[in-house]
Amino acid sequence: MYRRRFAAVTALALITASTSPVVAHAASGPTTYYVAQVAACTDLGPGTAAEPFCTVQQAASAATVPGDTVKIEVGSYNDEVDITASGTAAAPITFEAATNPTPYSYTVGLSGGLVIKGASYVNVSGVSTTDAQIENSSHVTLSSGELTTKSISTPVVAVTGTSSDVTLSKLLVYGSAIDIDASGTGNAVTSSLLTEYSSPGIIVDGSANAVLTSNTVNGYCGTGISIGDDGNGTASGATIENNVVAEAATSANPSIHGSCSAASAVGLSMQSTADTAGVTADYNSIYPDLSTASSVYDWAGNAYSTPASFEAATGQGAHDSVADPVINAGGSISGESSPLINSANANAPDEQSTDLFDRTRVADPNVAETGAGTAGYDRGALQFVEVLGMYSPSTVATAPSGAAVTVTAYAAKSNWAGATFTYEYDFGDGSKTTSSSLTESHPYTSASTYTVTVTAISDYGATYSTQTSIQILAPVAFSASITSAPTYGTMTDTAVTVHTDWPITSATMKFGDGKTPQDLTLSTSGSTSTDTVYYSYAKPGTYTVSFTVADAGGDQQTITKTITTKGTDFTAYGPTRLLDTRKSLGGTSSQLLHDGSIKLKIAGSGSIPANVTAVALNLTIVNANGGGYIQADTGTDNGTSTVNYNTGPVYSNAVIAQVASDGTVTLRNFGATTAVKLDLIADVTGYFAPTAGSAYDFVTPARLMDTRKGIGTAKAKLAAGKTDVLTVEGVSSLPSSGVTAVSVNITEVNTTGSGYLIAYPDETTLPNSSTVDWNGATTKAAGAIVPVGADGKIDIHNGGGGTAAADVIVDVTGYFTSTGSGDVYVPVTSDRVLDTRKSGPGIAPGTATSLNLTGKDGMPGEFQNGVVGSVFVDGYVLNATVTQTPADGYLLVSGSQTPDGTSTVNWTGVDQTSANIAFTQAQSTSASDGGEDSDVWFYNTATKGHVQTIADVMGYFTAG
Numbered sequence: 001m002y003r004r005r006f007a008a009v010t011a012l013a014l015i016t017a018s019t020s021p022v023v024a025h026a027a028s029g030p031t032t033y034y035v036a037q038v039a040a041c042t043d044l045g046p047g048t049a050a051e052p053f054c055t056v057q058q059a060a061s062a063a064t065v066p067g068d069t070v071k072i073e074v075g076s077y078n079d080e081v082d083i084t085a086s087g088t089a090a091a092p093i094t095f096e097a098a099t100n101p102t103p104y105s106y107t108v109g110l111s112g113g114l115v116i117k118g119a120s121y122v123n124v125s126g127v128s129t130t131d132a133q134i135e136n137s138s139h140v141t142l143s144s145g146e147l148t149t150k151s152i153s154t155p156v157v158a159v160t161g162t163s164s165d166v167t168l169s170k171l172l173v174y175g176s177a178i179d180i181d182a183s184g185t186g187n188a189v190t191s192s193l194l195t196e197y198s199s200p201g202i203i204v205d206g207s208a209n210a211v212l213t214s215n216t217v218n219g220y221c222g223t224g225i226s227i228g229d230d231g232n233g234t235a236s237g238a239t240i241e242n243n244v245v246a247e248a249a250t251s252a253n254p255s256i257h258g259s260c261s262a263a264s265a266v267g268l269s270m271q272s273t274a275d276t277a278g279v280t281a282d283y284n285s286i287y288p289d290l291s292t293a294s295s296v297y298d299w300a301g302n303a304y305s306t307p308a309s310f311e312a313a314t315g316q317g318a319h320d321s322v323a324d325p326v327i328n329a330g331g332s333i334s335g336e337s338s339p340l341i342n343s344a345n346a347n348a349p350d351e352q353s354t355d356l357f358d359r360t361r362v363a364d365p366n367v368a369e370t371g372a373g374t375a376g377y378d379r380g381a382l383q384f385v386e387v388l389g390m391y392s393p394s395t396v397a398t399a400p401s402g403a404a405v406t407v408t409a410y411a412a413k414s415n416w417a418g419a420t421f422t423y424e425y426d427f428g429d430g431s432k433t434t435s436s437s438l439t440e441s442h443p444y445t446s447a448s449t450y451t452v453t454v455t456a457i458s459d460y461g462a463t464y465s466t467q468t469s470i471q472i473l474a475p476v477a478f479s480a481s482i483t484s485a486p487t488y489g490t491m492t493d494t495a496v497t498v499h500t501d502w503p504i505t506s507a508t509m510k511f512g513d514g515k516t517p518q519d520l521t522l523s524t525s526g527s528t529s530t531d532t533v534y535y536s537y538a539k540p541g542t543y544t545v546s547f548t549v550a551d552a553g554g555d556q557q558t559i560t561k562t563i564t565t566k567g568t569d570f571t572a573y574g575p576t577r578l579l580d581t582r583k584s585l586g587g588t589s590s591q592l593l594h595d596g597s598i599k600l601k602i603a604g605s606g607s608i609p610a611n612v613t614a615v616a617l618n619l620t621i622v623n624a625n626g627g628g629y630i631q632a633d634t635g636t637d638n639g640t641s642t643v644n645y646n647t648g649p650v651y652s653n654a655v656i657a658q659v660a661s662d663g664t665v666t667l668r669n670f671g672a673t674t675a676v677k678l679d680l681i682a683d684v685t686g687y688f689a690p691t692a693g694s695a696y697d698f699v700t701p702a703r704l705m706d707t708r709k710g711i712g713t714a715k716a717k718l719a720a721g722k723t724d725v726l727t728v729e730g731v732s733s734l735p736s737s738g739v740t741a742v743s744v745n746i747t748e749v750n751t752t753g754s755g756y757l758i759a760y761p762d763e764t765t766l767p768n769s770s771t772v773d774w775n776g777a778t779t780k781a782a783g784a785i786v787p788v789g790a791d792g793k794i795d796i797h798n799g800g801g802g803t804a805a806a807d808v809i810v811d812v813t814g815y816f817t818s819t820g821s822g823d824v825y826v827p828v829t830s831d832r833v834l835d836t837r838k839s840g841p842g843i844a845p846g847t848a849t850s851l852n853l854t855g856k857d858g859m860p861g862e863f864q865n866g867v868v869g870s871v872f873v874d875g876y877v878l879n880a881t882v883t884q885t886p887a888d889g890y891l892l893v894s895g896s897q898t899p900d901g902t903s904t905v906n907w908t909g910v911d912q913t914s915a916n917i918a919f920t921q922a923q924s925t926s927a928s929d930g931g932e933d934s935d936v937w938f939y940n941t942a943t944k945g946h947v948q949t950i951a952d953v954m955g956y957f958t959a960g
Contacts, residue, residue, distance in 0.1 A: 751779075761793075
């Protein structure tokens, strides 16, 4: 019993009620009042639909005339609601949710609780509340609601005082007990579900003629139903029928309720002999946990464990069951093996024709009828009704108007055994058909989007509907197109577009490299479907991409597109002389004048193929009568330079020149004056083409040869006409086999006389070419790609005569290989990416400046192919030029700002201009975002004086 708690709440309710706004506008006749949590609500208004009350309490204060109705709109209302006014039998006062609740979903919440005191003929329905107290009231109905306890030590519903004829109907109750502790009679609890208790489920104390019918008390801790006497009197004349009492456990939910005594765990308890007078107890299903329950029945001090022994001693319980009720944790019947089905007494007092959720009591034909009265009544609060399940129907997503569309239903399933089904097909355009078939065809005549509904109809009477949609399109001719383009390295973008009024059933792309075809999922909008495929080839080349697509209408098409990667492989060639204006080699027999140009044929020269995209040349200028520079490119003046010269005998530099579409490289002379003329020599050492060849790998720059120190050869100058053989494979970080060429920087120092060096493959004939020239005492460097002999070696030959001699230094920066993985080369239109003359005095002595090439001048950016950092640049080919030099020094171009002991561009004396090719590994500086930024460092090793630095980019190396 919980009287002390109830008294405290009642006192608080009276204080709260006394402070509510005074309602001066209460009507004399029945009125409908509205409560809503909307902007227009006010507790000082009339409570109409247009101007509703904000609080339920204000409506309760206004609804005082018999027949008044309060409609409560959706919302959670925090005030405690106190009802004290009375209606009449013919005109009760009603409080109801404006929107009917659905199972387990209640739209009106009274979180402050509900108090009905001294009232009669009051109906409250459809609300969810915490704790309801009904005191000294009569003919009160609390129905179709949800109740949750505030405290496990108090009842969730307390009927007290002199209350009589109170009906608690179709309530979903959580937490603690329903307690009828009143001196009045005729109080009833019917069709209610109570779950998770730390106390008896339903308690009747001293209230005669109580009716407890078709309730489910599930998962409680203590006695399921308890009838007893107290100061109010005896609880004689009770009717206890059709109830389900399950799992009288020692603790229904230990985390909430703690522990409870096994001795108190009884299914049905009747306290005294006086309470048993006039009692009817039958058709109940009682299933306690017999491992903890003391008994099934505790009747006037006597314990009984079976219905048979209970009936023999008391005459009650003839139709009771102690079998497993086969219900789930929520109290619902789980299957047709449950003894609750068709076993209730339909004529029991206050038995409802519908269950807790207003479902009709319908007989399950698969279960024998064992109840009394009208067939089909199940015990407990929840009827085992037929429930169907079915997946949504399938059909094509689109179809042309006029075409027959097939809709496929999935077989329905019923929780009642033996059900058979028919299916109603509603095609959404006004057409319907009913059949037992799981497929139906229907032609649509108009373009639109339709909702298709399939309703399964059980022969037992239940129905279930599922839906899908279909878009009917105006007829469209089937067509497909493909565009494909190379992006970076060996990566490509291929876009496909398909026009069809049917769904695409298959779409496959083959990439022409023998790999597994890729199935595509196209994005569709109306009759157009598209997709873009990003693909990376393992090797550079020309490939035929094929796209095959089919639709549900029987259309199919295969289209192809040829694509060539931007990435290329290297093929060593020569060295071979292609141009010498002194000897009429290369198509010209005269010196190159100022602003004159030579279109040097590359494609088709010797065995160089027609698809060549870049060529490795060594350019040598002789007999210049003034200053200027040579530009090697595709024929467009792009502001770059390749070889700088002054009046003098010889100047040289290497270049990776992009080949124009006509297979040529344009060599243009930009003289300082119009009178400048010169002879020009071009030697080829290899070429790049989108065919299988050699891939490139950067290495940490290393010194392979230094005749001054005896590194890689004898410690002696290379004399005129002599050759040093330099082992390449297996030296430093180079592999021991498979090297086809190396990128090196060759520096001649301590020179005497006039001469030139030739770098070429070992075990081959000395070629008619040159790599780096000198005249007199100087230091000069030249970058080059040098083919490697079959024995893994290269030769360095001094082509000078007489006293021509030089110390030779060879630094390696990378190698080409035909046997392993590596980078492909992507030539770009050469462009000037650095010129310190435009931003200041140049690079200070002993310092470095960085250059970030990400996304510049044809370089990959941070976002390529829709993926951050999907293209990584491993390094660049640059032409580095120093000018306005201070005293002697050299420039290092590197992926690191720390000098590594190698050099790129050397100079001797002040105010010089010197250039050299650089194969430079890039430094990734943004590890946090995937390493997309590619930096190159320019380090001035001079001990004094700034040096102006210029850099032109010719291409980049990438792994993909």
